[in-house]
Amino acid sequence: MPRRTDIETICLVGSGPIVIGQAAEFDYAGCQALKVLREDGFRTVVINSNPATIMTDPGFADRTYLEPLDLESVADVLRRERPDALLPTMGGQTALNLARELAESGVLDELGIELIGAPLDVINRAEDRQLFKDAVESCGLRVPSSRIVTDIDQIEELGLPAVVRPAFTLGGHGGGFASTREELRKQVDIGLRESPIRQVLVEDSVRGWDEFELEVVRDRLDNVVIVCSIENLDPMGVHTGDSVTVAPQMTLPDEAYQELRDAAAAVVRAVGVDTGGSNIQFARSRETGDVRVIEMNPRVSRSSALASKATGYPIAKVAAKLAVGYTLDEIPNDLTGTTPASFEPTLDYVVVKFPRFAFEKFPGADRTLGTQMKSVGETMGIGRTFAEAFQKAMRSRELDAGAATPWQTLADVPDGVHPFFVEEIWRIQEALLEIAGSDVEQFVADDWLRLKRLGISDSDIAAAADVPETVVRARRRDCGVRPVYRRVDSCAGEVEAASNYYYSTWGEAEEAAPTGAKPRVLILGSGPNRIGQGIEFDYCCVHAVWTFRELGYEAVMVNCNPETVSTDYDTSDRLYFEPLDAESVLAICDRERPEGVVIQFGGQTPLKLARAIEEAGYKILGTPYDAVDLAEDRERFAGLLRAHDIRSPGWGMASSSDEAVGVANDIGYPVLIRPSYVLGGRAMRVCFSDEEVREVPVLGRVLVDRFLEDSVEIDVDALCDGVDTYVAAVMQHVEEAGIHSGDSSCVLPAPGLSPAQQEEIQRTVRTLGRALGVVGLLNVQLALTPAGDLYVLEANPRASRTVPFVSKATGVQLVPAACRLAAGARVGDLGLPRERPPKQWSVKAAVLPFARFAGSDPVLGPEMRSTGEVMASAADLPTALAKAERAAGRTLPHEGAVFLSIRPVEQKSAVPIAATLAGLGFRLYATEGTAATLAGAGLDVEAVRKLSEAEGDELTVIDLIRRGRCDLVINTPEGRNARSDGYAIREAALSRRVPCITTIAGAAAAVHAIANARAEQTLSLQERIDAETRTA
């Protein structure tokens, strides 16, 4: 049956900023959906607050709204655009929850908008625990049973083993596991005492059971297809997002697998998803074969993105088509072109996903994996065997040196992993042990082949044999042992498929090699999402692919992140799903023979490979490696700045604590200490005294920089052709220097700069562009001291985190311009608008994952911790700021009470802030010291005890926050003591979801926004860009 003709305009809601649990997979899903809907002639409207997404690119939908994803603003957009239908299944839980709110608040009925993909009753049946349980039981299946207990005597009839979860405690505090009646009594007793409402939930424990997921699609004729099965290596109890997973499932015999397949189909039917994709999770007892249905997502999910990449079956695309009326037999399979979407994928390879954690960013945080997801990204490896895929995914994580993580090494197999996998991993370890005693010079082809077919990398062989990796690679190649490339075709070779999606393996025949006369470029992606290197780099890579294709090249993509748009086989001419390490990238170069390799869009990851690529005789397209090194090597960079008379903070290198103290005393306090070659400010620390310097562990060499206190930080994105430079945007950070630029809010245009300062900044950036020899993108970070002196902090001759934000705020597409420069164009050829600050105000605000890391201090600092960002634009700055804060989930209050606790040196600066708030009618509470200062300035303020000062039943700050009597917290940290009062205040604010501002500059901006934000007509990105470029 053809598509529905009764709908014309479809609105798609995105998932907002990248947070733990909701990442780039929803950009991938949204892009696929928008693409097919537009191809089918629908008018599309997209709402998403995340500027780093491809789906919010002006060309991707007919109308794009970078607006907060809350009921109010989405309703505004709907009223303005009047779509016929809303597709809520592509934007994760955020979109699904919004859809429910919109339906329940009557907005959808009022505007006559139909929910497609998942109607309200389906959403409710999948999300409401009781309704879901009823649905599952209606098809003869079981969910883990649970019971609310309020009295210890109620436990007698409960089953064992059980999990006890106290109600209303943060992070599962007071909960536990019980396998005997005695333990259960003890756990429930503790739980009842911990719970403020004396209530615990006792749940049948399926901890330790095997965990499986099935990806299901169903059409309106009730046809059901299972796209993929996924098996978790980490058993039940560890969130699937934090588990190592494998597809297809490896350990179930057919009868057991079919039981899950039948159950999945039954649940989808019972819940009633009839036009789209769903993910269903099962727990299965390895001993008894008992099955429990854990949960179901009636939408595309992280797992469905993984399943799509694992099988080549585009679930989001198919789900979008189903939502507008097509059936499974009508939708063709892209990879084969001849078979329909009802042809279930079958795999002749194995896929493994690894989570990427960032615990090192959150000292003090509990690293135990549990039911709440903690990983920030993921990698995927494809191989012909489990061992190959497992090791590819494992090494694709690119762990930071010294960062501890689950599954750190092959030996770190957690408890409860199925013996099948344990044995597979042991086989690899055995081979590595054997290498230790042998001489790689003596290896013959069969020896190499055996190791490579076990999936062992050149670098692991090198480490085991204690020889350089380059030697291993050279000997191996001398023996003629090279990887071959196989196609992902969704059908195990049964149907001829012209698929462009490849992975490597060993000791087989090569699939058809690339042909064609077009010159090729290899674009290196950014690997797993992690803090400091997120989706914005994937955005850049995708634009680079598109641009090079437009320029007449064949664009070949290499990446290992299954969430992304860059790893959609639709994006590039050829996709290699491979680790971003020297071995894999050089092998692909040898196969593709590219005219150039593009390294400036994938963040730090490709830069690390630049030298190896050049040494292998391949050309870096755009900024050459030497320019990268010139900018990254502090000594060389300092020399360059001196030669051009550009100021930079004093600095020195140190390899011991004593040396660091020496350098600090030479250049003067405060100082910023960090290891060289870092991303996202890892392990950076601001120190004010010798003692603080000595607290910093010195691993290898560290950099000691003069820290420019109270400076305004400036971020510049520019384009350079080696000679001429185009300054695309001069942005100002809201937070002062010392807060990592990735965590700071960022404003465009920069509000605090005089025309002379603006000009000096531009001049400096031009000088740097030419001096470094940048060909493509250049990002420069500068600081403007209170005295008005300009310092250059760093220059990055590559795409920066702000590129998508700037492109959307100015309407100048930076990546396509950079690609043209890399391909040989001059700045003057690009037809760029005149350099000038944009007329509208845009704000980029960071989103921080503190709530996930109970135990770590939620305070901003020089180390980046944000996972994502939002963007908001408006005609004035306060409105844009207020909207950005709202989009980031920190809606600023308009009334109520504010609590201030300011460190002594800043208390004076806090007075005008408090005065403004008081003037707006806010009640002021403050700690004693702060209260004294504010009272001294004539403000009406109530002093509240700190936790450490409280006696008996006295009311403390914490009580104030916990009882919801405080609507805003302004708390600047007083030191590094993680267990300080400040920490307790911030944690209380976090758990009550009260906005908590930790810098004076941030507070000033917030108060400005509270005082001056206006209600404004919602405008689409297209209208905004039109306004910008029209006036240019």
Add this chain to the structure above:
Amino acid sequence: MTGFLALEDGTVFRGESVGAEGFAAGEAVFTTGMSGYQEAVTDPSFAEQIVCFTAPMIGNYGVADARSESGRVHAKAVLMREARGPEWTEWLHERGIVALSGIDTRSLVLKIRDLGSMRAVAVAGGGSIEEAVEAARALPPMEGRALAAAVSTTEPYVFAEDGRARVAVVDYGVKSSVLRRLAAAGAAVTVHPHDVGADELAGYDGVLFSPGPGDPGPLEPQVATMRDLLGRTQVLGICLGHQVLALATGHETFKLPFGHRGANHPVLQRADQRVLVTSQNHGFAVRATDTEVATHVSLYDGTVEGLEFPELRARSLQFHPEAGPGPHDAWPLLEHWVDEVAANA
């Protein structure tokens, strides 16, 4: 121990022997199912064939008696990219089956897909390539081979004593799953040899003609029995049984280039436009002469997947509704047939 596979066109695939020593000759075919290796090799329909699994790791979850589809291994040899043992490989070894691991299965599959199924010889241990290729070329082609007799029971036996309908199964190479599903649907099941007479069968409430190996073309006595029986009781043909029914009703069969073997083929059920994901294992198919009688059509290549002759009270399915291994989407078709047989008993 090393081993190799030699194809009739002279291509050689090298591997490691993980089963019995010796050599095995047969038609090289591939199956794309991702689970159910033990069910596959014990399926009589794989008689005289060398089975290549496209799933790269085989043997992961060991073996269990209950999973065997018949009393022995019918595949002549097993080809795998990575065999996992020891349970599975020992099981093959004990049964004298040549099994090769480390085979470049994808290249073999692509070759078979492009050139059609090929005669082949698998050698475990030492052996001459030339002799193996010669031996492969000397094999009779699958076209024209009647294999049902070789795998059929020689004596009738009762599989399920009691039931609401008395069903006879004509054993052309029946799988346990067919019998189990019939019994589960409530049928009393008696299994007869392939050459049972029509008069004997006519006494049952319904007769199921089973799946089995080989070319249906030369099964003239069986076709004659079918013709003789049609109209006298209710008939269901599955796979080879379906092809025999087709021949008995004047249709033609032909050899597919490389067959359908797997657990993921979509079939359109024309009556209600439903798509069934099916288990398939056949090298021959019924030529679509009168498309109106085709109740089921392959969404993969448009071939006939089901026929119905209401006036003869006969119908048939090319795919395997009993699954084993594979998805259970078509289980209801068997159940409904038993319902109908019971209703008209």
